[in-house]
Amino acid sequence: MFAVVLRRQRGFSLLELLVALIVVVLFTSLANLTINSGGQDIQLQSTVYNLADVAAYALDEAQMTGVDYGLLLREDQGTGETIYSYQWLERGLDGWGAPFSAKELFEEQQLPPGIALELELEDAPLVELSVDDDEMEIVSPQVVFYASGEATVGAINVLQEEDSELLWRIEWDLFGRFEVLRRGEAEEGY
Numbered sequence: 001m002f003a004v005v006l007r008r009q010r011g012f013s014l015l016e017l018l019v020a021l022i023v024v025v026l027f028t029s030l031a032n033l034t035i036n037s038g039g040q041d042i043q044l045q046s047t048v049y050n051l052a053d054v055a056a057y058a059l060d061e062a063q064m065t066g067v068d069y070g071l072l073l074r075e076d077q078g079t080g081e082t083i084y085s086y087q088w089l090e091r092g093l094d095g096w097g098a099p100f101s102a103k104e105l106f107e108e109q110q111l112p113p114g115i116a117l118e119l120e121l122e123d124a125p126l127v128e129l130s131v132d133d134d135e136m137e138i139v140s141p142q143v144v145f146y147a148s149g150e151a152t153v154g155a156i157n158v159l160q161e162e163d164s165e166l167l168w169r170i171e172w173d174l175f176g177r178f179e180v181l182r183r184g185e186a187e188e189g190y
Helices: 014-065 133-138
Strands: 069-077 082-092 095-097 115-121 143-145 154-160 165-172 178-182
Touching (some): 014 082, 014 154, 014 178, 069 115
Antiparallel strands (some): 069 143, 082 095, 154 165, 165 178
C-alpha cells in the first residue's frame, strides 16, 4: 500500500565546491585589503600628529633651555624609490648636531613609501628637500625653533606621491602655534 520512493541523495560537485571556495577567498582578500589600507592611513595620521607635537615640544624646550632646535626634512633616493624623512637638530657651539636630551623623542622618522613632503616657508614658496651625502656633515635645518620663542613661519604638505593629492597640512606661525589640517582644511567642530 505504501510505496516507498527512494531518492538518490546528491552532494555538491567538485566544481561547485571550487566556486564557493574562490568566492570565500575573494571576500577575505577584499576585507584584508580594506583593513590594511585603513591601518596605513592611521599610521600616517599618527606620524603627522607626532611631527606637530614634537615641534611644539621643541619650541618649548628651546625656550626653557636657551638652545635653538631645528627641523630638517629630507628626500632620499633609496633603492629605486624616494623616501622622505625628518630629523631634529640642536644648535651647539660647533653648529647643528643631534639633540643631547630626549633622544627617543627626537629620533629620525621616515614616512611610508608613496608619501611625499613639501615644505613651504614664508620667504620661499617651496624649499628643496634633497640633501647630498657630501653635505650631511654641515647641514642646517630648514625650520628653526628659537630660544626666544619664535619659529620660522611655514607649512608642511604631506602628499600622495603618485598623484600629488594633499593628504595632510601642518601650518605654524611665528609664535609656533601649530594647526594640523586633514586635506588642507580645518575639521568642523574644532
